[in-house]
Amino acid sequence: MQKTLLVTSLLVSALVSTGANADPKTPGTHKGYSTIELVNNGIPKDLKMITVDDIKNELKGKGHIAVGLDVDDTTLFSSPVFYRGQQEFSPGGYSYLSxxxxxxxxNCGWDAFSMPKEIAKKIIAMHQERGDDIYFITARTPSKCHFTTDYLKKTFHIKNMHDVIFSGSSHTKYMKTQYIKANNIKIYYGDADGDIISARKAGAEGIRVMRSANSSYKPIPKNGIYGERILKDSQY
Incomplete structure (x- = not known):
């Protein structure tokens, strides 16, 4: 447990020390802008903004593919879950994450308080209409229950639901890459820098979903910091 707490502490320290810069494991290649900056100042011309319809048109005429989505701040606005967890298990600190x-x-009930993001509804509806396989991969620590899987299936009306994949997190490795590759996922949607890099390392495209400006998960990432494409109006 002490080792786990140390790793968590180092991860939090790294995030705090780098501010809204790129993932400390992979330096950024572009300037990038946080959702807060985009809301306050508008969309700069150097960002590669796309819509769900753009992706749909790009895939027109192509066969079924497998796609993946991150859960927290991509598919669900789950800040209420993490806020409650911090208050109950480690007020003012981050040890609750260990x-x-x-x-x-x-994982076994509190996700009932997570709100589905509108952009996730559009992404999932589009891919289901195409008959694509949809996977959810989260960096959460797993539990012996299926609540989150059942919640996502019901909330987004998933026809062919796969169990949510709990990759866990690491300070040194991109844990989601192996699962993206193993399931032959071609597009992976995520809000975190690690989501974009994990997808690329697996040979997939990582498309950025903007993290909501009021998310409890700070700092807010710099959208476009890796030159990735970003979904327009995906902050909610």
């Missing part, structure tokens, strides 16, 4: 009791609460 507490299995928190993850069991989050």
């Amino acid at each position: 507490n299995q009791k928190f993850w069991d609460k989050a």
Whole structure:
């Protein structure tokens, strides 16, 4: 447990020290802009903004593919879950992220308080219309329950639901890459820098979903910092 707490502490320290810069494991290649900056100042011309319809048109005439989505701040606005967890298990600190009791609460019931993001509804509806395979891959610590899988299936009306993949997180490795590659996922949607890099390392395209400006997960990432394409109006 002490080792786990140390890793978590180092990860949080890295995030805080780098501010809204790129993932500390992979330097950014572009300037990038946080959702807060985009809301306040508008969309700069150097960002590669796209819509769900753009992706649909690009895939027109192509066969079925497998796609993946991150869960927190991509598919669900789950800040209420993490805020509650911090208040109950480590007020003012981050050790709750290394507490299995928190993850069991989050994964086995508290997701009922997570709100589905509108952009996720559009992404999923488009890919289901095409008959694509849809996977959810989250960096959360797993629990012995299927609540989150059932919640996502019901909330987004998933026809062919796969169990949510809990990759866990690491300070040194991109844990999602192996699952993106193993399931032959061609497009992976995510809000975090690690989502974009994980997809690229697996030979897939990582498309950025903007993290909501009021998310409890800070700092807010710099959209476009890797030159990736960004979904327009995906902050909600």
